[in-house]
Amino acid sequence: MTSQLYPWQQDAWLQLQALRPRMPHAILFHGAQGIGKADFIEHFAQALLCENVRPDGHACGACASCGWFSQGNHPDYRRVRPEALEDEIADEGEGEGEGAKKSAKSKTPSKDIKIEQIRNLADFMNISTHRQGLRVVVLYPAEALNTPASNALLKTLEEPPPGTVFLLASNSLDRLLPTILSRCRKFSLPMPSHEQALAWLKGQGLNDADSWLREQGGAPLAALAQSESGGREETEQLLQVLANPGVEAALKAADKLQKAPLAPLVASLQRWLYDLFSIKLSGTVRYYPRHRRELEALAGRINVSKLMAAIKAANERRAIAEHPLSPKLFLEDMLLDYASNCQ
Numbered sequence: 001m002t003s004q005l006y007p008w009q010q011d012a013w014l015q016l017q018a019l020r021p022r023m024p025h026a027i028l029f030h031g032a033q034g035i036g037k038a039d040f041i042e043h044f045a046q047a048l049l050c051e052n053v054r055p056d057g058h059a060c061g062a063c064a065s066c067g068w069f070s071q072g073n074h075p076d077y078r079r080v081r082p083e084a085l086e087d088e089i090a091d092e093g094e095g096e097g098e099g100a101k102k103s104a105k106s107k108t109p110s111k112d113i114k115i116e117q118i119r120n121l122a123d124f125m126n127i128s129t130h131r132q133g134l135r136v137v138v139l140y141p142a143e144a145l146n147t148p149a150s151n152a153l154l155k156t157l158e159e160p161p162p163g164t165v166f167l168l169a170s171n172s173l174d175r176l177l178p179t180i181l182s183r184c185r186k187f188s189l190p191m192p193s194h195e196q197a198l199a200w201l202k203g204q205g206l207n208d209a210d211s212w213l214r215e216q217g218g219a220p221l222a223a224l225a226q227s228e229s230g231g232r233e234e235t236e237q238l239l240q241v242l243a244n245p246g247v248e249a250a251l252k253a254a255d256k257l258q259k260a261p262l263a264p265l266v267a268s269l270q271r272w273l274y275d276l277f278s279i280k281l282s283g284t285v286r287y288y289p290r291h292r293r294e295l296e297a298l299a300g301r302i303n304v305s306k307l308m309a310a311i312k313a314a315n316e317r318r319a320i321a322e323h324p325l326s327p328k329l330f331l332e333d334m335l336l337d338y339a340s341n342c343q
């Protein structure tokens with residue numbers, strides 16, 4: 001079985017094939033979150049390892065290498081992600097020392113890529129490849145590398161082991177060390193057009209695809225993930241209090257929403273403020289067209305400096321939303337702050 005590219009990735013795939021005769025040892029794929037970068041680089045990794053690659057550059061899906069790849073145990077392939085993204089931690093056989101067991105049991109899986117994960121690659125890169133072919137490391141999202149891990153990876157990129165290709169993906173290049181950037185060939189992956197994304201989402205059987213898609217700024221995988229996470233009701237509750245700011249509404253909403261994941265709520269607030277700003281300056285709405293009327297009413301009475309203050313505060317909260325001391329206090333503070341700026 002070979003995974004499929006998304007329809008909006010076909011041109012990028014063709015461009016990528018042009019690199020293959022002289023493969024860079026590290027390629028950094030970048031683009032908006034939720035457009036399918038991880039699937040794209042895993043697809044490419046399989047093709048690089050395939051023993052009978054097709055003329056169009058895709059993996060054959062039938063050779064021994066493809067077989068191992070799709071079962072997730074190719075000996076010349078490693079995937080490095082934050083623990084929080086590893087849904088199959090328990091199944092990954094290697095490195096299961098005491099430490100690995102402990103971390104699997106610890107309460108919150110890490111959202112960082114840690115230095116141990118980079119160090120573990122050293123052994124992998126020091127032995128000869130099983131198939132006398134390439135060795136491929138996929139790593140994403142690169143901005144999850146914490147500082148020690150970044151530095152360790154940098155050392156590897158500075159002295160690349162022969163026959164090894166690093167495929168990295170990042171949602172935001174400005175969060176990467178410039179030294180890492182300078183060691184990688186950059187490759188941009190496109191955002192689909194609204195029509196392409198909408199057609200794809202409808203093909204996935206998503207109802208109300210247009211609203212989900214707009215809310216995620218046009219990123220189809222983000223829209224699908226958001227719809228599946230069941231966060232719609234919570235988002236709606238939040239939007240209600242944003243549309244009608246007030247102290248009492250803020251406290252009530254904070255109580256109701258305290259069990260919900262905070263980062264998506266802060267992201268919704270950021271999008272809402274973006275819309276408010278945009279409607280005030282140019283009359284356009286990007287994320288929440290179905291709330292245009294409320295946005296217009298708010299935009300009519302808020303002044304720009306207060307709006308800027310609210311945007312700044314939301315950006316700062318985004319940074320700490322993963323580790324709040326108390327979710328309820330965090331939300332109260334966030335919504336009261338919003339109400340005082342936007343009432």
Ligand SMILES: [Zn+2]
Pocket residue numbers: 049050051052053059060061062063064065066
């Ligand atoms: Zn193959």
